[in-house]
Amino acid sequence: MSPPLLVLADASVRFGAVEALCGVNLSLHRGERLALVGANGSGKTTLLRLLHGLVPCSSGARVMQGHGATPTVAMLFQRPFVLSLSVRQNLWVALWLRGLPRAERAARATDALRRVGLEGLAGRPARDLSGGQQQRLALAQAWALRPDLLLLDEPTASLDPSAKREIESLIEAIADEGVTLVMSTHNLGQAKRLAHRVVYLEAGRLVLDLPVAEFFNNALPPVASQFLKGELPWI
Amino acid sequence: MNTVADSFWLAVRLIVDADAALWHIVGLSLRVSGTACVLGTCAGLLLGTWLAVARFRGLGVLVWGLNTLLALPSVVVGLLVYLLLSRAGPLGPLGILFTPTAMVIAQSILVVPLIAALSRRLVLDALRDGGDQLHSMGASPLLAGAILLLHGRFAVLTILLTAFGRAIAEVGAVMIVGGNVDGVTRVMTTAIALETSKGDLPLALALGIVLLGVVGVVNLAVCAVQARSPLARDALV
Numbered sequence: 001m002s003p004p005l006l007v008l009a010d011a012s013v014r015f016g017a018v019e020a021l022c023g024v025n026l027s028l029h030r031g032e033r034l035a036l037v038g039a040n041g042s043g044k045t046t047l048l049r050l051l052h053g054l055v056p057c058s059s060g061a062r063v064m065q066g067h068g069a070t071p072t073v074a075m076l077f078q079r080p081f082v083l084s085l086s087v088r089q090n091l092w093v094a095l096w097l098r099g100l101p102r103a104e105r106a107a108r109a110t111d112a113l114r115r116v117g118l119e120g121l122a123g124r125p126a127r128d129l130s131g132g133q134q135q136r137l138a139l140a141q142a143w144a145l146r147p148d149l150l151l152l153d154e155p156t157a158s159l160d161p162s163a164k165r166e167i168e169s170l171i172e173a174i175a176d177e178g179v180t181l182v183m184s185t186h187n188l189g190q191a192k193r194l195a196h197r198v199v200y201l202e203a204g205r206l207v208l209d210l211p212v213a214e215f216f217n218n219a220l221p222p223v224a225s226q227f228l229k230g231e232l233p234w235i
Numbered sequence: 236m237n238t239v240a241d242s243f244w245l246a247v248r249l250i251v252d253a254d255a256a257l258w259h260i261v262g263l264s265l266r267v268s269g270t271a272c273v274l275g276t277c278a279g280l281l282l283g284t285w286l287a288v289a290r291f292r293g294l295g296v297l298v299w300g301l302n303t304l305l306a307l308p309s310v311v312v313g314l315l316v317y318l319l320l321s322r323a324g325p326l327g328p329l330g331i332l333f334t335p336t337a338m339v340i341a342q343s344i345l346v347v348p349l350i351a352a353l354s355r356r357l358v359l360d361a362l363r364d365g366g367d368q369l370h371s372m373g374a375s376p377l378l379a380g381a382i383l384l385l386h387g388r389f390a391v392l393t394i395l396l397t398a399f400g401r402a403i404a405e406v407g408a409v410m411i412v413g414g415n416v417d418g419v420t421r422v423m424t425t426a427i428a429l430e431t432s433k434g435d436l437p438l439a440l441a442l443g444i445v446l447l448g449v450v451g452v453v454n455l456a457v458c459a460v461q462a463r464s465p466l467a468r469d470a471l472v
Contacts, residue, residue, distance in 0.1 A: 052371055074371070081365030083386045093382065097373045141372070 003065050004029050005149060005180055006051060011060035013046055020046040022204045023060065028149070028182065033175055035195035035212070036184040039227065042201040044184035048075065048151045051182060071148035072098075078154045080138035082126035087118055087137055090126045094141040112144035116170055132163030139170050150174060152183040156190065168194065188228065192216060200224045242440030249441055250448075257442075261449060264422040267335050268403040271342030275402075276395055278343070279350025280384060286351065287358035288376035298355070304348035309341075313411030316341040320412065333414040338422070341408035346398040353394045357387050392457055400450055423449075 004027040013021040021043045028034065028051075036044045049055045050062060052075050064071055083090050091109040100108065113119045116136040121129065126137060135155060142150055155171065156164040164187075171194060175181050185191050191198055191212070198215040200208035208215065208224055220228065249257045286298060318324050320332040320340075331337050361383035369379040384391055406424035413420030415429060423446045430439035 049367070054367060054370060075368070077368055077371075081368045083365070083382065084388070085386070094372050097369070097378075099373075145372075 002030060005065060005071055007061075007063045007065070008050070008057075009061045009063070011050060011057045011062055013050055013055055014058040020204050021050060024050075024206045026199070026206065026209070028180055030148070030180055031175075031178050033181040033194055033196045034183070035191035035198045036182065036201060037186070037188065037191055037198060037227070038201035041203075043204040044201055045078075045153055046204075047201065048153050048182065048184055051149070052151055072145055073149045073151065074142035074145045074147035075151040076135070076138050076142055076153065076155050078157050080134050082129070082134050082137060084125070084127055086123050087126045087129070088113065088122040090137060091141055091144055095144055098145055108144040108146075112140040115143060115173070116140040130163075132159050132166060135159065135163070135167055136170065139167065139174070143174055147179055149180045149182070152181065154184055154186065156185075156187065164190075188216075200227070238436055238440065241437045243444060245437050246441035246444040246448075249445065257445065259418065260421055260423055260426050260442075261445065263335065263420075264403055264424075264446075265449065267338045267409070267422060268342060268399060270339045271402050272346060272395060272399045274339070274343040275346035275350055275398060279347045279398070280354050280391070282347065283351040283354030284358050284377060284380035284384060286355045287362065288380045301348055301352050301355075305352055307345065307348060308407065309345055309405040310407030310411065312341050312345050313408035316344065316408065316412045332412060333416060333420060335413070335420060337412040338409045338420060341412045342402040342405065345405060345408060346402050349401060350394055350398050353397070354384065354391065357390055357394070358383050361387055389461055392461070396454060396457055399453065403446070403450060 006026075006028045008024050008026040011021065011024045011026075012019065024047065026047075036047060038044055046055065050057065052073050053062065054075075064073075083093060085093070088109055091112060092105055095105040095108055110119070113122055116139055118133065118136055118140060121133070126134065129137060139155075152171065156167050159167060168190065171181065171183070175194070181194070183191075183194065195212050198208070198210055198212050199206055200215070200220075202223055207221065210218070216228075219225070282301075286294070286301065316337060317332065319326045320329065320337050321327055322332075331340075358380045362379065365383065365386070366379055369382060370376075374382060404424065406428055409415075409420070409422055410425050410428065413422070413425065415421050415425040421429075423442055427439045427442045427446070430436075430442065
């Protein structure tokens with residue numbers, strides 16, 4: 001087996017007195033699809049931010065391993081932020097920030113917009129797009145970067161069922177290109193459909209890390225089992 | 236009432252007759268305040284963006300100081316610049332006291348805190364929404380701040396209009412460092428102050444109406460620029 005793309009070794013994250021993540025051990029290999037599940041406040045978003053490097057470890061380590069070059073990481077946020085610019089200009093900014101040359105920026109932007117079905121809206125103000133279209137634009141930005149690792153923070157949380165299906169099929173298409181996926185979700189059906197592995201977090205601790213079939217079919221610890229049944233009491 | 240009506244008609248006549256002295260005063264006012272705003276914008280936006288993204292001990296004190304300077308009296312700025320530029324001052328050898336350059340310096344100092352404080356707040360609020368995403372795309376904190384200024388460019392334009400309004404409407408600083416020299420450093424506000432002290436209230440009021448008109452035209456020009464942009468719909472509401 002090839003060496004992992006990213007390793008967290010006993011990683012913890014503190015925000016002042018609050019320990020958001022505690023002693024997390026996690027390895028990610030190329031092409032893997034990992035779903036993070038857990039109650040609100042269990043540390044899913046913090047774990048995604050740690051995997052990206054947006055927050056540092058307060059203890060432990062985060063190690064990224066590329067084949068020569070540093071792996072490219074892209075992240076899709078729950079509520080994508082679009083600049084008050086056109087759809088194409090939003091993409092252009094994302095590519096410019098990664099230092100891509102002008103000609104390549106144009107080619108990649110056109111290709112990414114075509115893939116997410118927004119080529120007809122390229123000149124429209126991005127803030128006029130619907131929630132689902134803005135999420136597609138965010139996916140186009142991530143896709144255009146050709147990432148090794150794509151992090152998705154509840155990518156379909158506030159979308160209607162048809163927009164959810166569209167986004168899921170786009171995520172599937174990106175993953176089929178060999179991109180490693182890590183996705184937090186409250187939608188267990190989505191985790192079942194898209195993931196190979198499921199990680200269950202509870203109060204900042206990684207409690208379970210199982211292949212998707214085992215997670216949904218085997219006997220789980222009581223709290224995880226309650227979560228699956230939607231019976232987790234309010235904390 | 237008669238004074239107000241007389242002033243209004245006098246203002247109209249001054250404009251219609253294209254009074255040369257008036258237009259010289261208006262031109263100088265626009266040149267001085269416009270240049271001061273351009274300089275103040277460069278310094279103010281940079282300072283405001285930096286204060287929004289910087290994290291260091293003492294930042295709170297600096298922001299407190301900046302916000303306090305929002306109430307900086309223009310006469311105090313005039314006095315400080317006067318002390319700097321007067322013959323005995325450290326910049327006395329430059330010999331620019333009682334010139335439009337001195338007025339530009341004073342007005343620049345006056346508008347920097349305003350632009351910096353308001354743009355800092357604008358960037359801070361936008362960072363809350365989009366900071367993480369921009370950082371995840373590889374933007375450094377200062378670059379993210381600059382992109383968010385672009386994102387909020389219509390709000391920035393409003394900040395700049397406010398700064399221009401403060402600059403062109405102030406009288407204390409330009410009076411002290413300009414000296415209100417006829418044909419050289421006389422701007423609209425100093426002319427109004429002079430005419431009032433001479434008791435020529437209709438002319439003073441007429442100049443006031445012209446001053447408001449000039450600012451109104453600048454505002455209209457900015458609105459026209461915004462209206463032409465399909466991305467500015469929110470900004471006009």
